Amino acid sequence: MSRDDRRDALVDVFVELAHREGRKPTTSEIAQEAGVAEGTIFRVFATKEALEREAVQAAFCPAPVRRRIAAIDPEGTLRERLVDFTRIMQARFTEVFGLMTALGLTEPPNRGPHLACYEAGRHLRGVSGEDDDHAAAHQPLLDAIHALLVHDEDQLVVPAADLVHRLRLLTFSGSHPGIADGQVLTPEEIVDTVLFGLACRPCPSGSGLGIAELYEQLGGDPARLAEPLPDRTAYARDRGSS
Numbered sequence: 001m002s003r004d005d006r007r008d009a010l011v012d013v014f015v016e017l018a019h020r021e022g023r024k025p026t027t028s029e030i031a032q033e034a035g036v037a038e039g040t041i042f043r044v045f046a047t048k049e050a051l052e053r054e055a056v057q058a059a060f061c062p063a064p065v066r067r068r069i070a071a072i073d074p075e076g077t078l079r080e081r082l083v084d085f086t087r088i089m090q091a092r093f094t095e096v097f098g099l100m101t102a103l104g105l106t107e108p109p110n111r112g113p114h115l116a117c118y119e120a121g122r123h124l125r126g127v128s129g130e131d132d133d134h135a136a137a138h139q140p141l142l143d144a145i146h147a148l149l150v151h152d153e154d155q156l157v158v159p160a161a162d163l164v165h166r167l168r169l170l171t172f173s174g175s176h177p178g179i180a181d182g183q184v185l186t187p188e189e190i191v192d193t194v195l196f197g198l199a200c201r202p203c204p205s206g207s208g209l210g211i212a213e214l215y216e217q218l219g220g221d222p223a224r225l226a227e228p229l230p231d232r233t234a235y236a237r238d239r240g241s242s
Contacts, residue, residue: 007044007054010034014055018102019095024052052103059099060108062141063117065092069144078152079191085148086171086187093175167194 001009013034017025027048031038045051065088072084096108117123149160156163170193174185185193 003044006036006040010041010044010051011055011058014051015059015099018055019098022098022102024103056099056103056105058123060096061117061123063123065089066141066144069141069148072148074147078149078155079195081148082167082191082195083187085145086167086190089168089171090175090187090190093172097176163194167191170194 010030013030014025017029017033021029025033027038027041030051031041034040041048041051045054068088069085072081072088074081076084099105100108145164146160149156149163153160158166167190170185170190171187173179174190177184
């Protein structure tokens with residue numbers, strides 16, 4: 001294994017152990033998981049802190065997220081595409097929350113431009129920096145998200161960028177166990193809340209679509225609208241009827 005491959009493998013092990021154990025792994029644990037002698041770590045990283053810094057940069061690199069978003073089927077319905085997007089973002093947020101908690105981070109690190117990473121579809125070492133343009137770093141990711149909706153703005157009452165903004169906000173809050181009171185939302189619940197809301201709507205008497213027709217048009221199964229509400233809403237229903 002080359003020196004670069006060894007570095008990448010140790011970074012992967014560090015991140016995996018941090019997620020699994022919920023804390024910073026020791027060099028002994030890293031070496032055991034990687035199947036190498038502990039001294040091997042210090043032949044490719046000057047210190048454990050250097051390994052940790054590289055692991056954090058790799059974990060927060062947006063390139064793999066962009067690759068997954070760009071792979072979403074463009075032929076899917078609007079709802080299907082948004083559910084796929086939300087599933088990717090939910091997995092990303094969950095990964096970030098876990099790693100930040102394990103490493104005691106209060107905010108994500110500076111991620112640098114990562115433009116070379118976008119080209120490779122994965123994190124490349126040595127491309128980040130404290131003085132890089134934060135906006136430029138995220139433009140390729142934003143472009144991939146915009147491509148999901150560029151042909152659907154006529155179905156929206158807000159600009160596509162606004163829809164994505166609201167979807168990301170709800171995905172963030174609905175995926176964090178602390179914010180969501182332990183009742184994490186599914187990608188389908190998040191998308192349906194943003195696209196359709198939660199209030200009952202009567203069918204129109206004149207022109208226009210009823211909620212079931214709109215739901216079907218955007219890729220949902222109208223039969224689901226008749227399903228019982230989830231158990232977690234029982235308390236709210238009881239409160240409303242008292």
